[in-house]
Amino acid sequence: MNVFEYPLPVTTVDAALLTLRGERLHVALHRRENIPEQGKLALPGGVIHIDEDVDTDAAVLRVLQQKTGFIPRYIEQLRVFSGKRDNRWDWSVSVAYIALVPLADLEAAGKGVFHFYDVDDLPVDLAFDHRRIIAAAVERVRNKSAYSTLPCALLPEQFTLTQLQKTYEAVLQVKLDKANFRRRIDAMGCVIPTGEFQSGMQRPAKFYRFENVMVFNKAL
């Protein structure tokens, strides 16, 4: 019993780690090694260490650092999921986060721990209420991408306008007109040429980078 003389729920953080793979939005999941829900696929997450974590933001950054070896470029609190979420605890609270990561970063740092699943075609054996968390995360990302530069967090440091357009199309699930897309991006004034070009089979495309790193990760 605690100072309030009421039982307190176990509090955890979970992160929906989203990335772009084959022009589809994917979520990174790992197989749980411990009970409960042993063997099921789960989002990276963990219990808050009150002696170590200043707040839930710090907790999720610590968990991601431990499990992936790096800090995502974009991380945002999604919402709180609470109630009887599994059969170990009567009542628990999870502060859920969204993290957007370029696939290359995730594959390089994930040490083979993570498996990637299309967010629109999730496996059946998901642990806890992680299906709900993923659905909420995807909805948030899609809604926000319609009016922001959020999808840029899925791209590497420098990218071509075609890569940027394909990223928006993958996230929003719509086909965009090239000319109009470029005009809109130009009007937003959020990308600037790096002066470098992508060499390939066709005319080299200009590389761009984002001028303003958005929102974000106060740990950086």
Add this chain to the structure above:
DNA sequence: CTAGTGAGAGGGTGTTAGCT
């Protein structure tokens, strides 16, 4: 071997009609 040429693909821009 080298230079010229055309096809193909993707980058980038201009124009116009419709809507608010």
Add this chain to the structure above:
DNA sequence: AGCTAACACCCTCTCACTAG
């Protein structure tokens, strides 16, 4: 009038092929 979507077109590059 201003904005947006849609369409058309030109530009630039690589690659494959061919003739000298």
